[in-house]
Amino acid sequence: MFNFTFHNFTKVHFGEGQISQIQHDIPQSAKVLLVYGGGSIKNNGIYQQVTQALSAHQVVEFSGIEANPQYDTLMQGVALAKAQQVDYILAVGGGSVIDGCKFISAALKFDGQDPWDLMIQKAAVTAVVPMGVVLTLAATGSETNPATVVSRGEDKFGLFNPILRPQFAVLDPSVTLSLTDRQISNGVVDAFVHVIEQYLTYPVNAKVQDRFAEGLLLTLIEEGQKVISAEHKNDLEVRANLMFSATMALNGLIGTGVPHDWSTHMIGHELTAAYGIDHARSLSILLPSMLRERQQVKQAKLLQFAERVWNITDGTDDQKIAAAITKMEQFFKQLGAPICLSDANLDESHIPDIIQRLKGHGMTALGEDQMVTLDVVERILNRAL
Amino acid sequence: MFNFTFHNFTKVHFGEGQISQIQHDIPQSAKVLLVYGGGSIKNNGIYQQVTQALSAHQVVEFSGIEANPQYDTLMQGVALAKAQQVDYILAVGGGSVIDGCKFISAALKFDGQDPWDLMIQKAAVTAVVPMGVVLTLAATGSETNPATVVSRGEDKFGLFNPILRPQFAVLDPSVTLSLTDRQISNGVVDAFVHVIEQYLTYPVNAKVQDRFAEGLLLTLIEEGQKVISAEHKNDLEVRANLMFSATMALNGLIGTGVPHDWSTHMIGHELTAAYGIDHARSLSILLPSMLRERQQVKQAKLLQFAERVWNITDGTDDQKIAAAITKMEQFFKQLGAPICLSDANLDESHIPDIIQRLKGHGMTALGEDQMVTLDVVERILNRAL
Secondary structure, three states: OOOEEEOOOOEEEEOOOHHHHHHHHOOOOOEEEEEOOOOHHHOOOHHHHHHHHOOOOEEEEEOOOOOOOEHHHHHHHHHHHHHHOOOEEEEEEOHHHHHHHHHHHHHOOOOOOOOHHHHOOOOOOOOOOOEEEEEOOOOOOHHHOOEEEEEEOOEEEEEEOHHHOOOEEEEOHHHHHHOOHHHHHHHHHHHHHHHHHHHOOOOOOOHHHHHHHHHHHHHHHHHHHHHOOOOOOOOHHHHHHHHHHHHHHOOOOOOOOOOOOOHHHHHHHHHHHHHOOOHHHHHHHHHHHHHHHOOOOOHHHHHHHHHHHOOOOOOOHHHHHHHHHHHHHHHHHHOOOOOOHHHHOOOHHHHHHHHHHHHHOOOOEEOOOOOEEHHHHHHHHHHOO | OOOEEEOOOOEEEEOOOHHHHHHHHOOOOOEEEEEOOOOHHHOOOHHHHHHHHOOOOEEEEEOOOOOOOEHHHHHHHHHHHHHHOOOEEEEEEOHHHHHHHHHHHHHOOOOOOOOHHHHOOOOOOOOOOOEEEEEOOOOOOHHHOOEEEEEEOOEEEEEEOHHHOOOEEEEOHHHHHHOOHHHHHHHHHHHHHHHHHHHOOOOOOOHHHHHHHHHHHHHHHHHHHHHOOOOOOOOHHHHHHHHHHHHHHOOOOOOOOOOOOOHHHHHHHHHHHHHOOOHHHHHHHHHHHHHHHOOOOOHHHHHHHHHHHOOOOOOOHHHHHHHHHHHHHHHHHHOOOOOOHHHHOOOHHHHHHHHHHHHHOOOOEEOOOOOEEHHHHHHHHHHOO
């Protein structure tokens, strides 16, 4: 295990009815920027619960944050927050709204010319306006982590800084009951691949992190298979287990002291930016081919994955690994997720464009060993046709 | 799963050489009360690392905190800290030193007559002097949790308050290499039983917490069997996995949203206070009999424990459970821990005294269902002869 520092100070309120807690966690004197997306929260009761909880607070609303939040949209939020002199931000939404609010919270304290410099790391985040979260979609883990991903046109950049962590996050699984099957299954796939990117690298004898990662994968598989079935469609316990899994998948804990990969995410970001493929679907398209292409490097952990997660004990090492990847593909399919480029109407003609985009963004040596170079990406994309 | 709020804000620095981090985490202007136990830290290099890291700080030393820290000793620390006007406390030790420092940190801000009122909950903890920890023994989890246990004569009381959590904890597994086999095995048993008290109750479909608890048990068993063997005696990776497991066992995470038991701990506290039995050894003596006596209530989770932790799949339910408890006993024995009262030179003549002590402390309805009444305790103690 590598040395590490772990410091996740976000307070988590979990369970049905917990939205009311926000009135205690946001200072009474604070003027709150209430941020949400397309307005679905007005149809499912979440908006009403939030505004009721904030009835004693001054509130300014900013809505319209899109999936893969765009810089131009967020800068409108920054302008409104400045004009209204807000001193607290409440994100009510999924990963896009939360990531957008993290950018707004940092941009409001940025004293340079263009806050985009923060995203492209020309300037460092040194201060933020404090923010909290009411989570409406379990997927990205952004609600308690220090990461944000923001797009500007077709460019999509990630930023990580400990001070971006929200002060609190409300995880009420009942608010996810109004989501579509596609949103739910995307969330399961996203959380699953988050775990994989921190787990399927090379062994460093980090037994707790490995067991926790496997525990999350087993839970995501078990509950993921149920969540979109007719029998369990409104099963709040299934939603609760998935919601907690997604948060734990990327709150930093299972990633402490171990190598990380993230190459599937980096290539996936280009598929999303260029062709509008849902983030999670870009991952389910790429991951099986990534693992097959990188089988030798990841051999030891792939075997552990086969045995402990998929209970595969028969056959040669290669057979076990192949069976595990096939089972993972079947799981993605059950969730209605694509597992190859053609499932998303992409073919070999798109490969040069994807490679070019990665090159343009400096993504030329990805993975836990930086050996996922552009020629390896090309092989992965050809496998994924 | 029950509703919960989880907020563990303690910053963890993990790994060899991390003691130097404390210079950044304690404010430069702070006058530090450096607290330790019997002075073994001067023989194993820890004291030197700590004082070197604090070379730019004002430091006052207070040593001599005993196992199961005593009120009278701690009040000497309070007097010294008041006289010296310290404004930060650094605990360098295991659970006893850390628990003692938590009491000192609360007592320093107590404005009533007798800080013992905090322990017996006649007064609430409302403020503390901030504290940090350099952990020297992996066992209690106190380094990142809100609990302290303090003794006054033969009375032993626990106190829980979120503001008792340390600001930071340094977990350097190499500092545990100088411990005795008995200290090491006590730590493994203590952490193991901490997990059990939050796991072996009744199912509430909290899949993540269950999987994490099982992951910790599997790690403690795997590494616990190695740690006192000749082959792995100085194996830093084994120490690292045990140290992280012990912290995670009682940092609040696996206990969120699930029922807790703690009856083994409450009875064990009486064995320690009355007969000086090591805390961990009081637990290994009691737990097997507790589980046998409470088999019906704990049936579902005991079966899960048998299957997932001990890989027992053959036989009737009763046979599986019996086999799992026997395997747990064998594990304790391998660690050199006692598994019955006679192993600690106690017999039936002591039972009335133990019952009387529990009664005197109001411990008359323990367990996740409050059904461990004094007659149940008597049956457990008779089973444990």
